Amino acid sequence: MTKPRIAIFDFACCEGCQLQLVNLEEELLDLIGAADVVEWREALSEKADEYDIAIIEGSITRLEDEDRLKLIRSRANILIAMGACATIGGINKLKNNFDDLEEVKKCVYGRDAKRPHLATQPTRSVDEVVQVDYYVHGCPIDRKEFTYIVRCLLMGKKPEVPNHPVCVECKAKGNPCLWDYGQVCLGPIILSGCGARCPSNGFRCFGCRGYIDNPNVDAAKDVIDKYGLTVDQLRAKMILFGSGQEATIHA
């Protein structure tokens, strides 16, 4: 049997998810043994036009990137969105909250903003441009979850990813609830699978894995009422990684 060919591509992002692949250390060499990694610009010199599995990191923010992504999709049998920028648009979608992108550009580049090479579009997640087969959530991704999903695919199995809120994993760890400490934590409405890493370190969940299906935002509202906080405070936290996603909260 020939080894499946994997290619890794990056768009607008910090490349921190690719770094998690490097951080697999020896396990990465195992992966490279089980599959044929034919393109990975950050770590290898090789480049390829043919591959079976394409892994996409980053958001789509320019016309030329849209064309490049469509070409990659047409060449790959399986396409995986890796990390929040790819799966939900992530932090890059914060700029979509501005009514006028010209204003965003001016804020960064001043009077040079109109130069053609600085063109930009509203940020899109990968599945807003092409069909995505599998998602590896998080900012950055969890290395174990990544190897689990890739291992499943290499064995022809369907990976199972949990669809319950972060609070489930946080409670299982016996952490004190950060709401009791005055923090606006998004644990109740955000997809788990991260091991509640941030609340376990005393820092609120800010939603990097995206919402669970049917997030009960109204219940979240009850929680903020209980703690005497405002809808604006909750919305300000939801906007960090949740801009442009479906869950909305009404005052």
Place this chain on the structure above:
Amino acid sequence: MPKTVNVNVHHVTRIEGHGNIVVNATNGKVEKVQWQVPEAPRFFEAMVRGRSYQDIQTVVSRICGICSITHSLTATKAVENAMGIEMSEQTDKVRILMHYSEQLQSHVLHVGYLVAPDLFGFPSVVPLAAKAPDVVKAVIRLHRLGNEWSDLLAGRTTHPVTLVPGGLTKVPTAQQLIELRGRLEACVPDLVAVAQAVLSVAGSIPAFTRETEYISLRQDSPPAYTFYHGEIASTDCDGTVAVNDWKTVTNEYVSDQSTAKWTKWHRDSYAVGALARFNNNGQHLLPLAKDVAKMFGLQKGCCNPFMNSVAQLAEAVHVVEASKILIDELLTKGLKEEKVRVSPKAGKGSGCVEAPRGILFHEYEFDRRGNCVGADICIPTGQNHANIQKDFEKFVPEILSEGEDAVRLKLEMLVRAYDPCVSCSTHMLNVQFVR
């Protein structure tokens, strides 16, 4: 001499982010030499507008996956500076210790995974692992140590969560620090082994020099090799510039060949990074780190950009040695939980920290509720772009006779030597404070 030399590297590999190299030469005459930066801009200075002072470090950490701790630290320092928040000695020490973990992780990643394959003549670390398994295993152990050290203090390997304005959400236990100290002690032989392996192929380091201005932090009282405290220094002048005045140093401008802004101070360009820190502060390296610099004949005043990787090796040893001292100081004083209490207020302030790849500046302004109304960020790689271009212009005529393949490889190696973080550098902005 080949008649024509045309090099067109679209997206240089084994660097963070996207950069292109273009060279056209006919009959020994160079017509075009360009370092291009086409990375997609991400507009962070706009994205933090309207965000709470509590969320700034969470947003800007995402500028860079490799130096996320440095970005979070710089943002946190800038917020604290803007609001006049003082740090406890314990917080200061734990933060520096956390920062050292990123220096080790990033330097080992750069020298071991990204640069060493060139020196050994391989396209990547994968075939290198087959050829020199012991060295690659030492690199892996050191890289893992850097990551687990970050995990312990920052809560995550990448994108820290324990850093907040006013302090830390979590303080390590004495037991954890004692274990870390043991691992740091034990990693020294690996560091020496990696340095010796690089030394064995040091003949592959091109002997290129160009007089260059080097800029980094410098700490005078007490004098120390600094990554975190101090003021801005240059090899072109004697005094230092206060962190809040960093824009008098960077003088950013927009170049047509780049989506990242470029900078210049006393000359057309300047360089930042490990070699810049070494050239400004090399006499303060701890003894074992000095030995590593000496092994390679690295001395202050070195203007060979390829030696940046050697300076990184010396710094990797330095941060391990310095961390052992820091841990001893923390343990002697005893660790205690500290409550973080900050009330927001209006103000404007800057923060500056040395990222593994060079000096990094953040500036923010807040309204009285602590919401951000303006931001300005200047990234190390942005400060190196103009210098890479100037190096290209001198280097290409010197190596043109070696033919296209050699020109391509050596220019790629030159770019890699700067340890660029291109996605970081792209989007970095103008001060446009909107009130």
